[in-house]
Amino acid sequence: MAQSKGVFSKRFWLKSLKRLLIVVLLCFISFWVLDKLFPLPIDDFEQRNFAQLVVDSEGKPLRAFPDSQGVWRYPVTLDDVSPLYIEALVNYEDRYFYQHPGVNPFALMRAAAQAIYHGEIVSGGSTLTMQVARILEPHEKTIGGKLHQMFRALQLEWHYSKDDILTYYLNYAPFGGTIEGVEAASFTYLGKSSKDITASEAAMLAVLPQAPSWNRPDLYPERAKVQRNKLLERLAEFEVWSVDLIDEIKQEDVWAEYNTQPVLAPLLSRELMTRYPDQRLIKTAIDRNLQTELELSVSDYIRDKEDGLSAAVIVMDNATSMPLAYIGSADFANPDRAGYVDMTKATRSPGSTLKPFIYGLALDKGLIHSESLLFDVPQSFEGYKPKNFSEHFNGAVSVSQALGRSLNMPAVQVLNEVTPEYFYTQLTNAGLKLSLPQSASPNLSLALGGGGATLQQLVGTFSAVGNGGEATELRLHNEQPQKKLPLLSQQASWIVQDILRQIPLNNHLRNQYLQPSRQIAYKTGTSYGSRDAWVLASNQKVTIGVWVGMPDGSFSINNSGRTTAVPLLERILKTMPNDWLKPIERPAKVTMADICWPLGTLASLQSDENCHKKRSAYLIDDTAPATFSDPLSSDWHNGLVKVQLDAATGKRVNNQCFDGSVDIKEVALWPKSLEPWIAKPFRSDSLLPEYAESCQVNVSSNKLRIVGLDPEAVIYAEPQKQKLPEVQLRAEGISGEPYWFLNGRLLESQLESEHQIALKDLTRGRYEVIVVDETGAFSELNFSVEH
Incomplete structure (x- = not known):
């Protein structure tokens, strides 16, 4: 009997096991069939939209663009989030997340028992996987909805790893309103990335999705604190965090504020969003502190300027060719100044900003040295007759004086020797293809801004001044390849930057910005009609570009590189660390030697009689070229x-x-x-x-002379008349077109004919009148005015 009973028991268990296996198999087949019939919305799971986020060099948002539903959701991975948050989340929401298959039957039974005991739902028994399923496919809170959620959770576990599922939760968990994901919540409420949060902040964020509106920390900090402390008690019970840490956190109040969406470097962010529409996270090299300070400084600077005037600034890191600060307009939120227009991309006349490269290329071709004698005098180059911004001519000037004072005629003279075609080709090879009028070819006007370029292009080109002669192209994004393009030799670039860094930014406080720790080479520029004011500056660390003008290209009052762009550069330099503004070491092949004017060659090769003026010059390879032909x-x-x-x-x-x-x-x-x-x-x-x-030789009959007033004459106002009479002067013995000068200033508006001039509205003082003809013959006359 006992044996028969044992056999029956064995058969029973075998039969039960067989039935169980059949049930399991049927369940598996049913699940497999249902999985095929009702697949997960895979595309939604893997490719749901994120807000497009542009971040600074430290990964903090500069500007975000919401997804197609207006939701702010920033992409993160498990490694991007603080481990403290992961610990708090898993132990609060789903302690056995890594053990169950998506549904925790024990948690469901506990939830059911609690509901029966309390007469209401106390906990839902949901796992993190089930919560992800509900996010993926929202459902009504019914038994059918819960069963559908459980089925989707099992599917998720079947198709994806635990880390994938947890990552999805980190990105899509609801944190109230249009805020989804822990990264967006952390920036919104705490102003920082979720990887940088404290233990207290991690606990607060972990409980927030349970009732984001009710426990919103910026509005209801006490409620948020209560929920946070409940989580802390659970962490203490499970011995996840130490008692001392939990006690310390409980003493802390919950503090948060609702940070509006970031708007730093807005025009750069817009440009990158347009260029890379499919890239969710776009990293830049923007220095957040520098960007913030410069945006405020530029906005403050432009506030009291002419209506409609705007400004743009780029600070580029020479090592990476990427902007550390990028300000596309003076005031992004101000439509009166066209703040929405990115002026770093606008093609404008560069004025005199390219003059350094005329001299640099001439140095490399062996045409000049730093103190070569140049002619700042009226000249005609096949009908092209430039003049200086001040309308004065200075006569004999050196290369360093001509470049330092941005004189026009010497620059054109040197470009004529270099040739416009060679100049244009070298700039093009270095990444700057100047925009020329249709069907136009390179000509001498390139020296004075005859062409078009953008601030982005000019910054890349001007970096050659501080970067050993290598120009670059500005990279807005680290995925753009970096280009280093040769423009000048290291020796020529050093000589050019040494000349430019000697120029005081502030004429009244000469040495204020020329301390050894704050040296930087810079060049101003002003386009025709004062439409564009430029200043470009460069040293070994950074290149800075500043533009000031009207966004529509209209005329501006008293707008020039010196008067409007340089003061803004001064403000920018005040924000720079001292180690960003160090002088560049002189190359070994740049030597200093004495040269003599007028010949221009080494003093050691000339007699004392022929050395009229001795100057110390920087030479390349000890070569001192002679003065240009007359x-x-x-x-x-x-x-x-x-x-x-x-x-x-x-x-x-x-x-x-x-x-x-x-x-x-x-x-x-x-x-x-x-x-x-x-x-x-x-x-x-x-x-x-x-x-x-x-x-x-008798030349008196043909000698050029000025008549109409005796030399050293003194002119007085007529009795009982306050106004002085006009002074009529005439030139005799002229050959060709004459040039008249009054105290060095070229006269044009007062000419009554080529040979006659009327001087009006003279005030008390001494005057010098010079007339020069096309052969170089001249005459001068001095007189005085007394009242």
Whole structure:
């Protein structure tokens, strides 16, 4: 009997096990069939929209663009979130998350028992996987809805890993209103990334999705604190966090504020969002503190300026070619200043900002050195007659003076030697293709802004000044390849930057910004009609570009690189750390030596008699090129003129008037073009020996002179009249077109004819009038005015 009973028991258990296996198999087959018939919305799970987020160098949002439903949701991975939050979340919501298959039957039974005991639902028994299922497919709170949720949870566990499911929760958990995901919630309420939150903040965020509106920490901090402390008690019960840490957190109040969506570097963010519409997280190199400070500074600076005026600023890191600060307009929220227009991309005339590269290329071609003698005088280059911004001419100037003072005529003179075609080609090869009028070819106007460029392009090109001669293209995004494009040699770029960094930013406080820790090379520019004011600055660390003007390209009052752009650069430099503004070490192949004017070559190779003015110059490879040829003297070669002297008297003779014994002497003469501007001892009449009596040439009848007023005359107002009379002057002996100057300023509006001028509204003082013709002949007249 006992044996029969044992056999029956064995058969019973085998039969029961078989039935169980059949049930399990049927359940599995049913699940498999249902999974095929009702698949997970895979696309929704893997590709649901995120807000497009542009972040700074530390990963903090600069600007966010919501998804198609207006939801703010920032993408994160498990590694992007603080482990404290993961611990708090899992132990509060689903302690056995990593053990169950998506549904926890024990949690469901507990929830059912609690509901029966309390007469109401106390807990839902949902796992994190079930919560993800509800987020994926919202349902009504019914038994059918719960069963559907459980089925989806099992599907999720079947198709995805635990980490995938948890990552989905981190990105899509509801935190109230249009805020979804822990990263968006952390930035919204705490102003920082979820990877940087404290234990107290992690606990607060972990409980928030249970009732986000009711426990909103910025509005109801006490409610949020109660819920946070409930979580802390559970963590203490499960011994997840130490008792000391939990006690310390409980003493803390909940503090949060609702941060409106970030709007830093808004125009850069908009540009990147447009360029990369499918990229959810876009990283930049923006320095958040610098960007914030400069946005406020630019907005404050422009506030009291002319109506409609705007400004744009880029601070680029030379090492990465990426912007550390990017301000596309002066005030993004101000429509009166067209704040929505990104002026860093606007093509405008660059004014004089490209002059450094004219001189740099000339240095590399061996045409000049840093102190070469240039001609700041009226010249015509096949009909092109530029003049300086001040309408003054300065005569003899050095390369360093011409570049430092941004004189126009010397720049055009050097570009004429370099050739516009070569200049344009080198800039193009370095990434700057100037926009030229249709069918136009490169010409000498390029020296003064004849072409178009954007601030982004100019910053990339100007970085060659501080970057050893290598230009670059501004990279807005780290996925853009970095380009280093040769423009100048290291030696030429150093000489150019050394000249430019000597220029004081503030003319009244010369040394304020030239301390060794704050040195930077800069160049201003102003386009025709004061439409665009520029300043570009560069050293080894950064390149800075500033533009000020009207967004619509209209005329602006008193807008120039010096008056409006440089003061803004001064503000920018005040924000820079000292180690960003260090001088650049001089290359070994740049040496210093004495040269002499007017010849321009090494003083050691010249006689003392021919060395009229000695200057210390920077040379490349110890080479000192000679002064350019004089356009008014075809026989002037390197400044040396050979003259014949009577061997007996030492006076000047020639073959037509003398047949005796002669000596040959080389005399260094200044270019004839410069004679009206140089001191009398340096003029050819003073330097060349006197002619012998038999060889004197009568030139008095053809000599250029000014008539209408005696030399050194004093003019007084007529009795009982407050106003001085007009001074009428006329030039005689003119050859070609004359140029009239009053105290160095070119006169055009007061010309009554080519040979006559009327001086009006003179005030008390001393005046110098000079007239120069196309052959270089000139006459000067000095007079005074008294009241």
